[in-house]
Amino acid sequence: MDVKTVCLGLLSIQPASGYDLKKQFESLFRHFFPAGYGSIYPALADLAADGLVDCERIRQAGKPDRKLYRITPAGRSAFRNSLAGIEPRHRLRSEFLAMIYFADQLEADRLREVLDRRIEELRAAVAEIDELEKDPLATPTSGARFVAGFGAAVAQAAADYIEQNRGLLLAHRQGRRPRRSTAPEELQAGGEQGL
Amino acid sequence: MDVKTVCLGLLSIQPASGYDLKKQFESLFRHFFPAGYGSIYPALADLAADGLVDCERIRQAGKPDRKLYRITPAGRSAFRNSLAGIEPRHRLRSEFLAMIYFADQLEADRLREVLDRRIEELRAAVAEIDELEKDPLATPTSGARFVAGFGAAVAQAAADYIEQNRGLLLAHRQGRRPRRSTAPEELQAGGEQGL
DNA sequence: TGCAGCATGTAATTTGTTACATGATTAA
DNA sequence: TTAATCATGTAACAAATTACATGCTGCA
Numbered sequence: 521m522d523v524k525t526v527c528l529g530l531l532s533i534q535p536a537s538g539y540d541l542k543k544q545f546e547s548l549f550r551h552f553f554p555a556g557y558g559s560i561y562p563a564l565a566d567l568a569a570d571g572l573v574d575c576e577r578i579r580q581a582g583k584p585d586r587k588l589y590r591i592t593p594a595g596r597s598a599f600r601n602s603l604a605g606i607e608p609r610h611r612l613r614s615e616f617l618a619m620i621y622f623a624d625q626l627e628a629d630r631l632r633e634v635l636d637r638r639i640e641e642l643r644a645a646v647a648e649i650d651e652l653e654k655d656p657l658a659t660p661t662s663g664a665r666f667v668a669g670f671g672a673a674v675a676q677a678a679a680d681y682i683e684q685n686r687g688l689l690l691a692h693r694q695g696r697r698p699r700r701s702t703a704p705e706e707l708q709a710g711g712e713q714g715l
Numbered sequence: 716m717d718v719k720t721v722c723l724g725l726l727s728i729q730p731a732s733g734y735d736l737k738k739q740f741e742s743l744f745r746h747f748f749p750a751g752y753g754s755i756y757p758a759l760a761d762l763a764a765d766g767l768v769d770c771e772r773i774r775q776a777g778k779p780d781r782k783l784y785r786i787t788p789a790g791r792s793a794f795r796n797s798l799a800g801i802e803p804r805h806r807l808r809s810e811f812l813a814m815i816y817f818a819d820q821l822e823a824d825r826l827r828e829v830l831d832r833r834i835e836e837l838r839a840a841v842a843e844i845d846e847l848e849k850d851p852l853a854t855p856t857s858g859a860r861f862v863a864g865f866g867a868a869v870a871q872a873a874a875d876y877i878e879q880n881r882g883l884l885l886a887h888r889q890g891r892r893p894r895r896s897t898a899p900e901e902l903q904a905g906g907e908q909g910l
Numbered sequence: 911t912g913c914a915g916c917a918t919g920t921a922a923t924t925t926g927t928t929a930c931a932t933g934a935t936t937a938a
Numbered sequence: 939t940t941a942a943t944c945a946t947g948t949a950a951c952a953a954a955t956t957a958c959a960t961g962c963t964g965c966a
Contacts, residue, residue, distance in 0.1 A: 914965085
């Protein structure tokens with residue numbers, strides 16, 4: 521499932537322009553399926569070329585024209601087929617966790633900063649999602665509410681874990697310790713044991 | 716931070732071949748920073764070309780040659796600089812959540828299947844990570860243990876959320892409708908709505 | 911006989927990100 | 939006057955995935 525399919529799905533709920541879709545991608549979807557104009561506009565063009573959506577150009581006074589896209593019957597069934605047919609994946613790429621994996625090569629101050637920033641981001645996400653959940657325009661369906669609740673619960677768990685376990689990373693350190701040499705004592709190559 | 720940088724980081728802990736690194740990417744890293752041979756081998760070649768790692772070819776009886784990579788002093792400082800310099804991101808793209816957003820366009824049986832499968836995956840991840848956490852070879856540093864604990868905690872929270880809130884998605888539906896096919900009826904749906 | 915493990919890599923393709931390009935209106 | 943909002947899109951670039959390509963050993 522790519523950006524194109526999600527656009528089609530959003531259009532199955534209501535007609536929208538690329539600009540409108542971008543706003544939806546910026547509210548709830550931002551937290552689990554981000555997309556920018558660079559993906560959305562080409563997706564819409566493809567969808568129209570495939571006959572899965574129709575496009576109506578709307579003139580506006582004092583504003584640029586809008587292109588309002590509406591899903592077609594063919595689009596609706598294509599979308600349902602793709603929901604029925606694909607095995608959904610959950611892909612994560614976290615530079616944050618990768619960095620923390622190597623925490624012992626980070627300065628203590630820098631480490632604290634990275635941890636604190638992540639906690640802030642997560643708490644901000646929880647707060648933002650909680651707001652969306654209260655607004656029936658932002659979460660109109662049970663699916664939307666489920667997803668919002670999921671995001672908030674997981675972000676909350678992540679923030680709590682970091683807060684409660686940061687001591688594991690900072691325990692054996694003294695605040696900022698000026699080291700005058702980086703003794704590189706490398707491990708010997710012989711062993712194959714790896715992980 | 717890309718695959719190249721993570722490879723360099725892993726080599727900062729111990730020398731390894733591309734094949735060895737792949738195994739590391741398959742154990743803990745798989746859960747937050749997946750990478751395949753197609754990224755790893757080119758990364759290693761780049762690193763060597765930049766003088767950040769050295770490569771020793773090792774002949775083996777009855778097995779293909781290995782190329783053992785060792786980080787250089789330049790590589791070590793390049794790695795620390797990149798840890799100090801970048802703002803780490805946490806990127807998620809979940810087709811699973813996107814699909815659930817559109818749950819009302821999914822058949823009830825299909826929806827249950829998707830939900831159940833995801834719970835299974837999450838529980839399997841928790842179990843796998845718990846094993847890694849017990850093994851000091853798999854989680855040798857405090858950073859590794861922190862990351863493992865994080866992954867397990869978040870996966871656990873996700874599984875719990877799905878299990879406790881699936882009722883939100885299934886509540887207004889009929890369970891699986893009794894079909895008058897030749898197949899013998901299994902248990903009649905009674906408990907879907909009571910979370 | 912067939913598969914899994916060991917071990918290396920390349921090339922084509924897909925996909926998405928970032929920067930670029932335009933330009934009017936409205937509110938601070 | 940500055941920034942934000944509205945509104946469209948393209949093009950260059952970066953990155954990773956997938957498939958391809960090879961070949962020996964040991965086990966069931």
